[in-house]
Each structure stands twice: as C-alpha cells, then as structure tokens.
Amino acid sequence: MDKLKVLIVDDEHLIRNLLRMRIDWEKQGMTIVGEASNAQEALDLVDEWRPDIILTDIYMPFINGIEFSGMVLDKYPDIKIVIVTGHDEFEYAQKSIKLGISDFILKPIRASELLHVTDKLKRTIEQERTREKEFERLKEDLERNFPYLREKFLNQWLSGALSLEEINEKAEYFNIPALGSGASQIAVIEISLASPKQSEEQLILLEMECKNKTEQFFLDDSKVVILSDARNQIVLIAFNRDSDFVGECERLQTNLIDSYNCFVSTGIGRKHGNIQEARLGYQEACHALQYKAFIGKNQVVCFEDVVDNKEQPYRSDSDLLQQLQFYISVGSSERAIQVLHQIFDLSFASVSQFRMAAMDVITECQRAAIEQQIENEHVIDKETLVSILAADNLPELMTILEGYVLQLSTTIHVKNRAKEGNLISQVKDYLETNMGDPELGLASTAAAFFVSPGHLGRLMKKESGQTFVEYLTNIRMKRAEALLKQTDLKGYEVGAKVGVADPHYFSILFKKNIGRSVNEYRNVK
Template sequence: MGKLKVLIVDDEHLIRNLIRMRIDWESQGLIIVGEASNAHEAMDMVDELRPDIIFTDIYMPYINGIEFSGKVLEKYPDIKIVVVTGHDEFEYAQQSIKIGISDFILKPIHASDLLHVTAKLTQKIYEERTRNQELERLKKDLERNFPYLREKFLYQWLEGALSKEEIHEKAEYFKLPVFFSGGTYQIAVIEISPISEKQTEEQLILLGMECRNKIETFYKDDSRVMIIPDTRNQMVIISFSQTTHLVSDCESIQATLLKSYKCLVNIGIGRRRDKMQEAHLGYQEACRAIHYKAFVGHNQVVCFEDIVDNREEYYRSNPELLQQLQFCISVGSSERATEILEQIFNVSFSGVSQFRMAAMDVITECQRAAMEQQIEDEQAQNAETLVSILTADNLPELMNILERYVLYVCQTIHSKFQTKEGNLISQVKEYLENHMSDPQVGLASTAAAFFISPGHLGRLMKKETGQTFVEYLTHVRMKRAENLLKTTDLKGYEVGEQVGIPDPHYFSVLFKKTTGRSMNEYRNGK
C-alpha cells in the first residue's frame, strides 16, 4: 500500500506552510499532494487528486470549512477530514461531527498534535482498506462455499429454525425445485460408528467421507434425493421421491456399508410429511428411532412408526421442555433441571416402552450438555444409566435413576464452571497487570483476548472482585501510579502514560479522586 495523499486547505499561506513544515510527512507514510486557499479551488483538487486526508480551516471565503467538508463527504465518504480550529471556534466546529468529520486540531498547531492525528487516521484508513479487501475475499469465498451454504440451509430446515417464508425464499435461492413440487417427503438418519475405539480421528473422518461417497453414489441418478451431514456426524437422507421406498433403500445402503467397512450402521426413518415446515418433526423422529438401538441392538433399520403402538396413546417429545432441560444442565442448575424432568414425565404412559422412550430423550439432552462442556468421565456414568433403564420396569424406579443421573451431570458441570471461572479471573487480573500501560485496554479488548463476551466477563469480575471491570482496572492503575510516585522521579504525565492514561489532566483528576490527594501532595507525603 503506497503513501497516503494529503490536501491542505486554508486561506492563510502561513497556516498552510506551518502545517506542511511542522512534521516529516513522508516518514509518517504520507505525502502532501496539494494546497488550496479556498473551498472552490480545493473541490477541484479533490476531484483531480482524490486525497486520503484533508486538513481544512473553518473560516474561508465563499464557503466555510464545514460546508466544504459536507460536500466532500457527500461525494467521497471515504476521505478523512481534519478541521483546524481555534479555541473560540471549537464549539462551532463540534457541529461538524454530525456530517462525519474525522478529527480536530486546535490552533496553535503543535507537531505532537499533528503526529497523533495523522497516526490515528493512517491506521484507520489502513484498517478500512484491509476490511474492504477482506469483504472482496469473502465474496469470492461465498461463491466457493455455495454447496456448504446449501447444506447449512437444509440443516436449518431440518432443525425447524426457519419460517415457511424463509424456507421458500432460501429454497429458491439455492435452486431446489423439489421444495415446490407439492409432494410428500421422508427423512432418514444414518449413524456410522467404528467397531473399535482405537481408531484415530483421521480414520474416523475418512470412514465418514467414504460412507458418504457410497450413499451419494447410490442416489447419483435421483435428483429428488439429497444427502447432508448433521452436527452429530450422522448422514441425513431427504427423499422427495414418490416412487422410491426409503426403507428398502436404507436396508440396501446398510448392507453395502457393512460389507465395505468395519463399522456399525444404525438407521432411523421418520414418517412421511407433506408440510415443509414440519421437517424438524420427521428429523426428530428419525433420530429417536436411532436411539432405539439401546433396546434392539446395533445394525438395525428402525422406522419411527414401528416403535409406536398406534392403537394406544404414545409418548411425544416436547422439544421446548427438552431444550430447557439441556440449558439447565449446561449451566449446572440442578434444582431447575429436576423440576423440568418432572414436567417431562407428567404424562400418562401406555407402557414401559413408552417411558423408556422419554428416558432416552432425557439422556440424549444430558449427553449433549456433557459433550458441550467436555465432561470426560460422563460416558461411563451414561453406560451405567442405560443399563439401569433397560432393567427398570416401573416409572418410580426409572425416575429415580434419571434424577440421579441428571443431578450428577449438573453437579459435574457446576464444579467445572466454578473452577474455570476462578482460573479465568486470575488470568484476567494477571493480564491487566501486564497490559495496564496500554490505553486501549478495556472490557471489550480484554474479553476478546480470552474469547468470551464482554457482558459475561463483566459479570464474573463483579462476582469475583466486588467491583466492575472499570473500577478494578482503575484501582490497579492507581496502585501502580502510587508506587511509581513513591519509587521514581517520573513526572506526573509520565506516570500517567506508564499506567495507560496518557491524558495528563484526566489522570491528575482521576488520581486525586481515587486517593484524595494530588500527585504532589502524595509524593511529598502530605
């Protein structure tokens, strides 16, 4: 990126010359490409030279600096404009903020002010250009990632995250005519897992890729069938075909995969649907059918309608309650999780198999919460719970097993949170001690450094220290300032710079407000 171009506009030759001679522009990565004595002349130069930064006086003949700035920014919004103003004009100059003026410089003009403004604007221009280049790159990435985005839409559709209007809009964008055919569709989910636990992550990824290729090859001539992976490393088949028998297809696919690879293949199939906004129900049914492997064993093709006795009232999942349950477990809220568990089972079951299905839903949510929080020893406990469920023959016994399991996962996650939060705040405190001299350090930048949200960090700081983030940072800075005043001969403004408060006046006011004494009084022991 070449040198940035600067235009100086002022009706006084001495002021223009002063601005030009005050600093070494080229060493700042800048070059003065022109000077103008009035706005008319300057406007022509702007059109011709397209400067990156303009320094302009307020009072000039014909058109004042603020009107001139407005015309420039309306035509070239990327240009940065600095208004040169006196103290008596400053209130008037502040009005120009509304039209997008980048900064102000007060007369008399000091080299330090010029350097500060040019450095800030140069960085901002480079950041904007980098961002624009990044946007162009992202546009190209969008074209390359079109197939992935199409899969993402299909998954959102399966999750029930889209309205009817959004489904039709996105289906049209991704050129999926089957969504408008008016027929029915059916969803199957294929879970592929290794026989041996000794397989490496790379081997598992290759197994998934190879199996997907087999499935796609099976349907290569049928444009009414789509295959996508979901977030659980399962393959989802969405069939809009009215002539294909999905159960037979899945049995053939399963036989092919078992013959080709050393793996376990469990397939669940949901019921046919005719409304596009009900895809999440068919997907949930297929996933629940897969969970039935706990009762029928591995390498089975299970249809949801086969595990439901249509002659009796059967258990229906309550997605809202299950989502609430997972959330409460994820945040370690034992009491609330137990209450929701009772609500889930507050229905009339037609038999043991029905409340076992409800139990599988609960265990699935526990597993998800444990996986999200990376609870390593949960799997052994989960296996024991599954065995207990298979042997339980009454609801009170099952409820007791589930409640113990839910409480176990909640308490494990809660303990991990407490340890993690304590460690995090210790790290944040150390970070602030090491970076307090940076004026840019704040809640947002610190949160970004630890990959958490500013709101979450603020709440943790208040909980752990009894102070807000700003209060704690100010306390740390003032303690360092007190130490520097006691142990060094640094001047007041130098102490302020050392603790990340470069504005001498603000630092002086803040120090006195915090300690009750001025810096001189503090240093002299008064």
C-alpha cells in the first residue's frame, strides 16, 4: 500500500511542530503532506492533497475544528479525522463523534498515544481499501457475467419460476422495459448440423454464429429480446408487436440457412397478454418446434396451425415420458408398453392432440435409441411417420406406436444381452488366466472390466447360475484336480498354483468341492 497522506491543522505552530516531531511518520508508512494554521487554509489543502488522515485542533479562529471536520466529511467521507483536544475540552469534543470523527488525542501529546492512534487508523484504512478492491473485483465480475445473469433471469421467467413481483423487479434491473408491457409472443429456433460427420464442437460454434446473426437481424428492434435456453436453442421474445412476427421469423430462417451449412427449424407460440403466461407461450413454441419430426427440417411451425384454438392446450406428462425412455433404454418392452398406455389414457379433444402426444413418444424413443447407440434404421422410418400422420383415430395410432416401442425396446434388449454375454465370456477367460493370483476377487475383476462389483456379481449369477465366489472356487478346484493328476506337486504347491496359499484352507476347499481329501485323491488316481 502507498504511504498514507497526513494533514496537520492547528493554529499553534508549536503544536504542529510537536505532532510532526513526536513520531517517525515514515516508519509508520505515512507522510505529512501539509500543515495549516486555520480551517480555511486547511480546506484548500484538503482539496489539493486529498489526505487520508487529518489531525486537527478544536479551537481555531473563524471556523473551529468540529465545524471544519463536518465540512470535510460532507465532501470526503472516507478521510479519517483525529481531534486533538485538552482534558477540559474532551466532553465537548465527544459530541463530534456523530459527525464521523475517527479518534481523539488528549493533550499533552504523548508519542505512545499518537503511535497507537496512527496504527489503528492504518489498519482501518488498509481493511477498507481491501474491501473496496474486493468490491471492485465483484463489481467487475458482475459486469462480466451480466449477460449470463440476464439470460438466466429470462429462462427462469419462461420456466414459470418467478413471481410477478420478481419479474418486474428483475426486468428493471436487467433493463428490459418491454417485459413490463405484458403482451408477448415467443419463437424457438433449433440449429442442427447438415452432416452427421460434423463434431459437437462444430455444432456449438454454429449455434453461436447463428445467435449472433439473429441478434444482428433484430439489432434495431428493442421490442425483441434474444436468449439461449437450456437446450442451446435460440429463443425470441417479441413484445407488443404490430408487425408480422411470423413473417420476420421466416425471413430470419432463410437468412440463416443461406448463410450457414445447417438445418434451421422454428416453432412459434401464440400471443399472450399476461407476462406470467410466457411459460405457456414458450411451451407452445417448443411443441410446435417438435413437429419437425413430422414435416421435416427448415420449416416454421406455428402452434396455432397444429392445435385447434378452441381446445385446451396439450400438456406433456414429463414423468411418464421419462419412465418410457428408461424402460426402452433397459430393453423392458412390457413395462414400456404399460407406460405408453398410461400416456394415452387421456381424453383428447382432437386428432391433433393425440398426434402431439405421439410426437412426444417418438422423441423419447429417439433419445433412448441415441443413448443406447442403436443404428439409424431402428430409430424411426418414414413409413412409421407417414402412418402416424395418416392415423385419424387413437386405436389405430396406438397400434402403430406399440409396434414401434416393442421393436425398439426388443432391439435394445437383444443388444444388451449380447453385450452382457460377451462380458461374462471375457471375465471367464480372465479368471482362467489369473486364478493363480491370491488377490483375485470380485472387486479386482470388476475394476479390470470397468463395471461395478454388484453389476458383475448379478451378471455372473444370471449367466452361470453360480455366485462369483462359487464360480472362481470351482474353476480353481478343477485346475487343482488336473495338477494332482498330471504332476507330482505337493498339495500346498498345488494350492499356491491355483491362488489358495493357505494349505489348510486349500485342503478344506478341495475336499468340499471334489469329495475327497488331497491324499485320498492322489491314492486312487
């Protein structure tokens, strides 16, 4: 820290000189930048030097020390002021504490007291400056993260997680005055790669470029707010728009497609007059966007076009959909079909609604297939899509979906069984090769194949009908039996060869598994 600047104010030259000479100011990390014999002169020096500490007498001509202190602190509240006072003035000086006086020094001035006061002030100033630096750092962090925090607020608003009071308060803080107007319409844009050979990194960069392009497109339009949602989709929120928002989205989409080698799909929700209905508008836009599974990419889909305005809006049951994906992912076709029926165990108002439910089901099926790395031909084919689009009644649609869910979950089940069988085969070979290791066990074997001990134990029981320990003991005793037949090794040597170093324990295991002791076995071989 730089040396602290000190100003001495006293109408008596001797007192000023005494304060100057009483202690080693340089050693205290301080320097005296000036002296003044009256308050007016001192005020000019304060403006010139901006001292950190002022030592002032009370009684001075024209303006006394307390009045002077008040004038300084009004203008520079961070300056520390120490009143130099006599015993008979102390009670009067104490009244100045309300002004913000930092400390008092009693006359006659003693070096020890002056050192004590300056030490305390130095620590106080250092702490304040440390806090100021930390505050400035936090302020810089806030400014740097402001766009992220603004986007987080908008996503919370769209998710319905904020009260009306919170929305209005944060809209003002994040300088989104249009949000307070209420009326809004929301569009969601999904960017996807044109080639499956392109990487995830390329997709992220492409999404960033498209978002920048979108911001440029609406640069002069303060009534459109742009953000990215949790799925990295571009979200447009239009407030109180008289212009054709759908037409603008179509022009933007064409612009993006022409500018980049990518697919662009857009879903647009209905207009809503209440800012707390934004969650509904966002959900509508997302549902409309999902219709790309039916009509292809590079399309703008309005929620009003896929749902009859007279009916209640369709709402997904996220819990059931997650259950469906889980059961398909583990190859449990029976459970998956049960959940599928639960999803459709509703009273749909129109064909469009149960088609939207079907779209949700297909989306979860696609996610399960991708998660399990199932080949593209098992994900969804054009014939199935056409059948869903052509179905005009729920029983027909359910038949198609049941077939599709059954096919996909069975495919995954077969793949998982093959994977498990291959794993057990490898484990058996591993045990045959390493049975001589006395440390060989379930935990070490599971670690060698990067699976959990519990999972490996269950697979071993399922595939061999034996627990892991039973299987390992069995193959060790079979190897021991062969060594006793084919070699002249002693019993304890055979035990060591098969990973059972304790001769007594080996004898017990051998007799339990073979039915005879080692010596009995050798005598009859």
